[in-house]
Amino acid sequence: MGLCQRRGGPVEVIRPGDRVLFEADEEHWHGAAPNRLMVHLAINEGDADHDVVHWLAPVTDEEYAAAPEPHL
Numbered sequence: 001m002g003l004c005q006r007r008g009g010p011v012e013v014i015r016p017g018d019r020v021l022f023e024a025d026e027e028h029w030h031g032a033a034p035n036r037l038m039v040h041l042a043i044n045e046g047d048a049d050h051d052v053v054h055w056l057a058p059v060t061d062e063e064y065a066a067a068p069e070p071h072l
Contacts, residue, residue, distance in 0.1 A: 002038035003067045004030040011067040014038070024050040029059045033067070 002014040007027035014020060014030070022028045024045075032038035046052035 001033045001036040002030060002040065003033050003064070004028060005063070005067075011063075013068060025054075027056060029056075029063070031059070031064075 001016070003011055004014055004020055005011045005028060006022070012020075013033065020030070030040070044052045
């Protein structure tokens with residue numbers, strides 16, 4: 001079970017089997033929910049106008065704490 005957030009959007013809960021699509025150059029973060037493990041497969045497509053990965057600053061404790069309480 002995990003969490004993700006697009007820049008300026010709400011924190012979303014990701015459950016097993018969910019698919020999440022982030023557009024090219026869309027700033028976002030994703031990671032495990034509190035007290036949970038998360039495994040994910042990321043497929044990134046790059047081209048002349050878009051890097052495959054552009055790492056940003058780590059998520060702050062405050063941003064992570066703003067997440068909804070995930071329930072099964």
